[in-house]
Amino acid sequence: MTKQLVANVFEMNTPGHITHGLWRQPDNQRERYTQIEYWIELARLAEAGGFDAIFLADVIGAYDVYDDDFAPAVRRGLQIPNNDPMLLIPAMAAVTEHIGFGVTFSTTYEPPFAFARRMSTLDHLTKGRVGWNIVTSYLPNAARNFGLAEEIEHDLRYEIAAEYMEVLYKLWEGSWDDDAVLVDKPGDLYADPSKVRRIDHVGRHFRVAGPHLSEPSPQRTPLLFQASASRAGIAFAAQHAEVLFTADRPAGALAANIASIREAAVAAGRRPDDTRFLVMATVIVGRTEEEARAKLERYRGYRDAEGAFVHMSVPFHPLQHPDDITVREALEREGRHDVVARGGLPLHLTVGAFRRAVDEAWDERFLAVGTPEQVADTIEHWLDVDGIDGINLRQYHSFETVRDFAELAAPELRRRGRLRESYRPGETLRERIFGEGARLPERHRAARYRGGAGL
Numbered sequence: 001m002t003k004q005l006v007a008n009v010f011e012m013n014t015p016g017h018i019t020h021g022l023w024r025q026p027d028n029q030r031e032r033y034t035q036i037e038y039w040i041e042l043a044r045l046a047e048a049g050g051f052d053a054i055f056l057a058d059v060i061g062a063y064d065v066y067d068d069d070f071a072p073a074v075r076r077g078l079q080i081p082n083n084d085p086m087l088l089i090p091a092m093a094a095v096t097e098h099i100g101f102g103v104t105f106s107t108t109y110e111p112p113f114a115f116a117r118r119m120s121t122l123d124h125l126t127k128g129r130v131g132w133n134i135v136t137s138y139l140p141n142a143a144r145n146f147g148l149a150e151e152i153e154h155d156l157r158y159e160i161a162a163e164y165m166e167v168l169y170k171l172w173e174g175s176w177d178d179d180a181v182l183v184d185k186p187g188d189l190y191a192d193p194s195k196v197r198r199i200d201h202v203g204r205h206f207r208v209a210g211p212h213l214s215e216p217s218p219q220r221t222p223l224l225f226q227a228s229a230s231r232a233g234i235a236f237a238a239q240h241a242e243v244l245f246t247a248d249r250p251a252g253a254l255a256a257n258i259a260s261i262r263e264a265a266v267a268a269g270r271r272p273d274d275t276r277f278l279v280m281a282t283v284i285v286g287r288t289e290e291e292a293r294a295k296l297e298r299y300r301g302y303r304d305a306e307g308a309f310v311h312m313s314v315p316f317h318p319l320q321h322p323d324d325i326t327v328r329e330a331l332e333r334e335g336r337h338d339v340v341a342r343g344g345l346p347l348h349l350t351v352g353a354f355r356r357a358v359d360e361a362w363d364e365r366f367l368a369v370g371t372p373e374q375v376a377d378t379i380e381h382w383l384d385v386d387g388i389d390g391i392n393l394r395q396y397h398s399f400e401t402v403r404d405f406a407e408l409a410a411p412e413l414r415r416r417g418r419l420r421e422s423y424r425p426g427e428t429l430r431e432r433i434f435g436e437g438a439r440l441p442e443r444h445r446a447a448r449y450r451g452g453a454g455l
């Protein structure tokens with residue numbers, strides 16, 4: 001069967017998400033992110049183009065490692081200012097019928113009970129069109145915003161996340177039965193209390209009594225997204241995630257990365273096709289190849305190389321040193337003996353090589369440029385040879401990127417059977433991606449709490 005592309009718009013409630021400096025293009029709309037009209041326009045465009053979902057990234061702190069200050073991030077609008085992503089969803093849902101919404105929320109700082117209710121609310125209001133990108137957060141400043149002196153250690157964050165998930169599954173899947181809500185007016189019975197239960201969760205990190213405050217929503221558990229690269233992260237993904245972001249890192253490792261997560265998921269009792277793999281991708285399409293190339297050059301003319309170092313929390317200034325000294329020497333010249341002692345950076349690498357590695361991390365391994373036919377050829381290669389299932393489309397220009405994809409790339413992909421012809425009315429986001437039910441399958445660990453079992 002021809003594999004169809006999962007296509008999401010990659011967004012964030014901020015001027016500068018992941019295309020550093022490009023907000024400066026005179027007709028880019030990024031600074032309109034505070035306006036509800038921006039999101040309404042985006043949602044309508046994306047739905048008209050047949051995208052599966054709008055995917056909203058989020059961070060809950062400022063990038064303040066580079067220069068030891070948040071100033072470089074603020075100056076660039078680089079994920080600060082940054083508004084709450086969840087609150088955008090009802091506005092976008094109200095003007096659309098089909099498109100899904102993926103939203104990022106961290107398991108590290110806010111306890112699960114209130115989050116469970118917010119997601120259930122969104123799943124109700126969107127009629128099951130919502131997904132959650134599970135993150136454990138990586139910014140030191142985020143820790144300090146939530147009362148901690150420093151970040152919780154990486155693997156412990158995943159341990160906390162694992163318990164967080166159990167609490168959520170108990171609330172979402174186990175606390176209310178499907179037939180609990182009766183709305184029986186003559187019988188004076190809104191909901192049957194014998195079909196609603198507390199969860200009485202007592203764990204290492206959380207104590208939650210319940211019951212869940214929301215009645216069952218179309219998907220109960222939202223579609224679960226996750227991006228992981230580490231051992232702990234992959235072990236977590238194998239248990240929980242349905243749609244995963246992956247990367248070709250180290251170069252050439254994409255197929256192995258996908259296979260190892262799939263195998264781990266199968267070992268956790270899931271099926272190979274219970275997981276889907278997305279990459280961040282760039283599609284620059286024009287009516288002619290020259291037009292597409294010119295667009296790419298125009299975008300690249302606004303690129304801000306230093307932004308990548310700010311974003312990656314690099315604790316020195318790679319642009320201020322000659323290419324041929326080592327990272328260690330550069331750090332020493334800047335008096336950052338603390339960083340040298342702490343390790344974690346490739347100290348032996350030359351600054352030139354380090355700069356190139358950062359460039360590569362941001363570069364466009366998944367880059368399709370050209371006519372509709374050319375980008376469709378490239379995307380088919382990603383699907384069939386690289387083995388991915390879909391993309392988060394990186395916006396080089398709002399709304400040109402989404403509009404070009406919708407008007408130029410999507411029709412060609414549709415002609416080739418690589419994009420669905422139309423939305424199926426009433427479908428939840430999980431049904432759209434997996435073609436099965438609205439709820440998590442029985443073989444997912446969340447199912448163990450259904451009907452109050454295992455509570």
Ligand SMILES: Cc1cc2nc3c(=O)[nH]c(=O)nc-3n(C[C@H](O)[C@H](O)[C@H](O)COP(=O)(O)O)c2cc1C
Binds near residue numbers: 056137138228232234
């Ligand atoms: C496409 C993609 C999107 C991501 N979006 C976010 C995000 O919005 N917020 C966040 O805190 N982390 C985000 N991350 C980082 C991941 O949550 C995770 O920290 C990272 O992939 C490292 O994996 P590890 O946690 O297993 O070490 C994203 C990663 C990728 C690849």
